[in-house]
Amino acid sequence: ITDINRTKILQVGNLSSNGPPVTVYNIDKIIDFSSKKSLIWPDIEKDPLSPSISLSLIRPIKNLNTGKLLGYVYLSVNPSVITDRLKDYQTKPGNYLYIAIGKNTYKIENGNFITSKLNIEFSETLQKNALSGNTRVGLETLANGKTQIIVSHPIASSGLKLFQSLSEELVTEQQNLYLRLLVLLAGGIILLAVVLSLSLTQMINAPIRLLRQKIDKIGQGDFSLDHKI
Numbered sequence: 001i002t003d004i005n006r007t008k009i010l011q012v013g014n015l016s017s018n019g020p021p022v023t024v025y026n027i028d029k030i031i032d033f034s035s036k037k038s039l040i041w042p043d044i045e046k047d048p049l050s051p052s053i054s055l056s057l058i059r060p061i062k063n064l065n066t067g068k069l070l071g072y073v074y075l076s077v078n079p080s081v082i083t084d085r086l087k088d089y090q091t092k093p094g095n096y097l098y099i100a101i102g103k104n105t106y107k108i109e110n111g112n113f114i115t116s117k118l119n120i121e122f123s124e125t126l127q128k129n130a131l132s133g134n135t136r137v138g139l140e141t142l143a144n145g146k147t148q149i150i151v152s153h154p155i156a157s158s159g160l161k162l163f164q165s166l167s168e169e170l171v172t173e174q175q176n177l178y179l180r181l182l183v184l185l186a187g188g189i190i191l192l193a194v195v196l197s198l199s200l201t202q203m204i205n206a207p208i209r210l211l212r213q214k215i216d217k218i219g220q221g222d223f224s225l226d227h228k229i
Helices: 080-086 169-221
Strands: 042-044 053-062 071-079 097-101 104-109 114-118 135-141 147-154 161-167
Touching: 161 169
Parallel strands: none
Antiparallel strands: 042 053, 053 071, 097 104, 097 161, 104 114, 135 147, 147 161
């Protein structure tokens, strides 16, 4: 945090010992305060204060009443705050998780950000499968001619967006699973119908058959009591 002229500095956080010491004399050379970055997360870039990569934000500090510029806040966030939250997110082979930061898209793999490019064609047919208004479903054609479904969803109001790719193999596997379940369900219904039919036969048809037999006997003059009825 600095004042408007960068003559005073307040530092909070863990800085790498390999990083340059920040002073009022070199802060303008290390951090570009003239950058007009938007209020969403910027792209991943080299952290000027350490050897690692980071998501760096610069925000103006203004007087709430007058709007006068008082200083700046510089915030450097390690991308591990994203990857650590996603480390337990399991994807099947051939399916990947992507994140859009700034103008670029990265594939998250083994805790690393790999620059990628997604050419997604969104369609109303696939969009009908979305479970919420913010979720978008599209189709991407790969270099080998195969296609994969891409599902995207924004992360709150951060400006970040997650993408999940679903390969043809996974979709086929899911379709086969639903087909097997449908066959099992149909078989169960048929079996239940047979059981009900046999039960109804025993409950209704058998007593009626006994009554008809007794009526025939009465017609022949046999008025004896039949305890089965």
